[in-house]
Amino acid sequence: MRLTLRTLIAYLDDVLEPSQIKEIGQKLEESSYASSLVERIKDVLRRRRLTAPEVEGPGSNPDPNTVAEYLDNTLTPESVADVEKICLNSDVNLVEVAASHQILTLVLGEPATINPDTRDRIYALGPAPAGAQIEADTAGATPLPHASAPTSETTVQHPSAAPLRNPTPVKQQPMPAEEPEPFSSRIPDYLKTKPLWKRVTPYFLVLLAAVVWAGLFFSDSTYFPPIFSGGDKSDQMANNSVENLEVDLGPSQTIHKQEMTPESSSPAVPTPKKEPGEKPPVSSPEKNEPAGEAVAMNTKPPAFDPPPPADAATAASTTGPVPATPPVTEPLPIPATNEPQPQSAQAEPSEPLTTDGKTVAMKASNSKAPAPAPPKIEMADVAEQAPAAQIESEDGYFLEQVDKKHELADKNDWVILSKVSPIQVGTTIASPEPFTARINIPEALCKVVLLPGTAVTYTGKNKAADMGFQIQEGRIRIEASRGLNDARDAAGPVLSIKVNNELWRIDLVTRDSVCGIEIVPVQPNTPGQIPDADNYSGILYVYSGMIRFSDGKGKVQTIDAGHWMSLSARDRAKGLINPSGWSKPLRVPHWVEPDYKDNSYLSRRLIAAFAKELKDGQLISLTMPAISKDLKPNVSDLATKSLALTNRYQELVKVLNEVDHHESRIAAINGIRNWLLRDPENGKLLTESLQSQFSPQMAEIIERLLWGFQQEDAQDRFISGRLVEWLESNNVAVRELAFNHINQLTGRSVDYSAIATPTQRRATARRWSTHIEKHGSLLDPQEVSPASPDKPALP
Secondary structure, X not given: OOOOHHHHHHHHOOOOOHHHHHHHHHHHHHOHHHHHHHHHHHHHHHOOOOOOOOOOOOOOOOOHHHHHHHHOOOOOHHHHHHHHHHHHHOHHHHHHHHHHHHHHHHHHOOOOOOOHXXXXXXXXXXXXXXXXXXXXXXXXXXXXXXOOOOOHHHXXXXXXXXXXXXXXXXXXXXXXXXXXXXXXXXXXXXXXOOOHHHHHHHHHHHHHHHXXXXXXXXXXXXXXXXXXXOOOOOOOEOOOOXXXXXXXXXXXXXXXXXXXXXXXXXXXXXXXXXXXXOOOOOOOHHHHHHHHHHHHHHOOOOOOOOOHHHHHHHHHHHHOOOOOOOOOOOOOOOOOOOOOOOOHHHHOOOOOOOOOOOOOOOOOOOOOOOOOOOOOOOOOXXXXXXXXXXEEEOOOOEEEEOOOOOOOOOOOOEEEEOOOEEEOOOOXXXXXXXXXXXXXXXXXXXXXXXXXXXXXXXXXXOOXXXXXXXXXXXXXEEEEOOOOOOOOOOOOOEEEEEEOOEEEEEEEOOXXXXXXXXXXXXXXXXXXXXXXXXXXXXXXXXXXXXXXXXXOOOOEEEEEOOOEEEOOHHHHHHOOOOOOOOOOOOOOOHHHOOOOOOOOHHHHHHHHXXXXXXXXXXXXXHHHHHHOOOOOHHHHHHHHHHXXXXXXXXXXXXXXXXXXXXXXXXXXXXXXXXXXXXXXXXXXXXXXXXXXXXXXXHHHHHHHHHHOOOOOHHHOHXXXXXXXXXXXXXXXXXXXXXXXXXXXXXOOOOOOOOOOOHHHHHHHHHHHHHHHHHHOOOOOOOOOOOOOOOOOOOO
């Protein structure tokens, strides 16, 4: 028996004789191709997503009638070969033929079932009478022209008439009359027209949900404060216009308008002590408010501002007679600064009022003496302790670096915390993605919010301010808060910010000031690059109020609400406002807004999924490496980013070698490249870690790719060829690194995926090879500046 495709299909459907089945079984054992074909037929029959072959058009072969003849074994041998060739080359046609044969076998192999009602109706008709049969047979015969007597020929019974058991005609049983079934009852339910209420209900529910959502959205005062907010509707942005009625400096206007006369320089009348229940006199705001505002906005206030009631009392004591009701002399709480604060103008009545800007809170703009400059950072350290601070997570967990005394912690280990915890000077804390942490400093009326992916160190008191932070990377938001007795224009807190070896001073001029700082590490672009002062980029945003920024060189800049400035050393030296390495911001980002939080559904799901894997009090070294191998890509990605934020470079190298998620490998690559320039010794540590996870040759290639490339390297033919060659590497991390560098150096988007099939990757590599052969390198030398003669060493 020949071993053909139809024979194999019949063998699988068990329609052959036992002897034939045995013979084909022996042939299958001898032929590996036939065995694989049988397995292929079984596989395509199990597949659920195979489409049906085209009935007409270019791809409509073979014809359905040809397939039917092939299944009936009535097709010519030449046509059988053509049909089998088409089926063997196409899974769609193969499964169509095999499935059709299987269905026919099931249908034809079982007796046909007849509906009992149909059977009863047929039997109820009964046999037809003989007379009716003869009449029906002779109805079409030609009549004879003359009637004759009956003969033997005419009396013979018709041969086709069957003999009847009962010669008498049987009367047919009448069937009971049934009403005809309406046509609509025979229409399937899915073809019937649905009632109106069923068709309208889905649209009504969608419209109702849209109305409810719109009502909740437009009634939220967070998005539409001018419409739905019934509170203070004044603009929060600080400006120099006279129309700003927020500042009330009326009591001090009498001081600024009067000239220094002998009467005004005479000893002030001593002020009695404050009596309980008394209030300071308040001058009329209609006359003094515009001038007072001009003073507030046209002069740079000093590091502290005495409260307005004290100014009013001083003005009253120096320009007029002593009022009947003693004014308030007890000052309101003033934020601590490093500059000494003389109090002789208020404590000693015999000392005259000075005009050098040290004892008066606000100085007139028309005064001859220069405005007091902000204190420089190079001031002596103060022996006082830093204000107490505490940290808490708003939606999950935060990380805190543990000391060496922990029994299970290794070098540079961190602990996972979720409860409110006090922080000491020198404590390093981090807020991993997607969590947000908040540092409260009650004594200074200040709040510092750590956005996701931020690591800072609390430095406490230093030369710049009474409290400060050293930012490693990430985004922080600084919010000043008002005390119970503070005016809106009262001086805000002063903080120091340290990035690398630079120390800055941030003055929040008023109590309603809110600002944000973003620091992004600069990744290396040449092997063995030494860290310098310009290995970061950053930007300072001001959301409300006014911010005074002072660097270590004594240069002071004032930023109003709604503006920003670049913080990189190169941009500050050139006086650039917009960062040179970033796209120009269009507005202050949302994360700088107070009480900002991403409440989207995806964000909540991500927070819940990652928080489920963490536990309070666990160490990073014992938790995050295992979570980074999670089957869910988003959870693995967040764990890898946490390892990168805490500088766990050894675990990041393991992620490159052991984790299968593309997102996690990209996070590990960025984390290692950000970590490289934080210490000159990190390059040696990276080499040792790579050699422990990869072969020497592969470790050398990955190390070269992690150090990065310059644009001059893209003009070199040898380096360009190696980068394109690495696109076809067997290691997926090498392919991802090579593609990222080619994309960054050329700025051209290419249809390439590091996890694609080898054929697809090879096609992209060939296109780049053709480009290099045509232009000599990845970049045309005319597009960029000439390449440097110093070329990085390649493996």
